[in-house]
Amino acid sequence: MTKTEPHKRLNHGKGIIDQIAHECLLMRVRKLDRVLTGIYDAELRPFGLKASQTTLLVFVAKAGPVRRIEIGKCLCLDPSTLTRNLKIMLTNGWIQEIADGEDGRGLPVQITVQGRDLLNQIGPFWRKAQTRTEKFLGNDGATLLRKLAANKMEVSSR
């Protein structure tokens, strides 16, 4: 056992397939995303609100009248994604465009009364989803995720 096969020994003895399967950080984040999205979506379904729309609505509520470009920078979302996602929310009457008279390149959006009402309604259900998530992750897991987020993913940073 003193000899190794060179073509298989370039990375600690693991081929690229095993290496990706065992180490890929993205794979894990995406799976986590799918599971958690399922939890929140299920709780919010009665309101016709998707989890990702909730995030957007909350951001718009906090950021006041805000342009798509700024939303995109804060949430790491492509402008084209925002055009389409916000369109649905405009149609649903949760947000509205307002005139600002300063920059003719599109209009800022703000939350409507209905949008705010909806957020207040979903409160308990969002909390239920959050609790289910914490239970799923375990106390340690939830703490880890919070630390990870606080570190590099502060959503509310502007």
Next chain:
Amino acid sequence: MTKTEPHKRLNHGKGIIDQIAHECLLMRVRKLDRVLTGIYDAELRPFGLKASQTTLLVFVAKAGPVRRIEIGKCLCLDPSTLTRNLKIMLTNGWIQEIADGEDGRGLPVQITVQGRDLLNQIGPFWRKAQTRTEKFLGNDGATLLRKLAANKMEVSSR
């Protein structure tokens, strides 16, 4: 300051909007997903391979001939998602369906020679993306994510 407004004091003095903005675990995971997906996609773009396809291809490579239902259980993916995602990979010749003669409800898939070659080719680029991700998260962040994943998100578990 002995009195509080009841309608605003149900959750440590925060309205639901602030509460979601500051605490929502899903919001953070989704943003993290978008950022990391961008990193891996950028590195793999020259190969015409999306990050999520890489995950699928690696799983199929390791699981040998495998049915959609089992892939779905392991990766927490809806069967209907798999039908469509695998179709693209079949078209590209990275995987193939094989006859198994036991169960007529659809055919298991396995990786092709081209698929395996592709995985070997992307090795260095996947590693570059992984390194960029670790740099982005910081050593602490990467460690946290690994622990989180090891805890509840073991992808290779069958």
Next chain:
DNA sequence: TGGATAATATTGCATATACAAATAGATCTT
């Protein structure tokens, strides 16, 4: 002031994702 450049938003195209309903094959039950 007029043309070049930059910034914002949208559109076309492609993939990722899930739920609900439909389809088709397997299994069980009597």
Next chain:
DNA sequence: AAGATCTATTTGTATATGCAATATTATCCA
């Protein structure tokens, strides 16, 4: 063996997401 039930897959529909290209408005500068 026929019908009921369960399992695996696909299809229809809708949202989420990003890149490339386009359109429109702002800004800069010579």
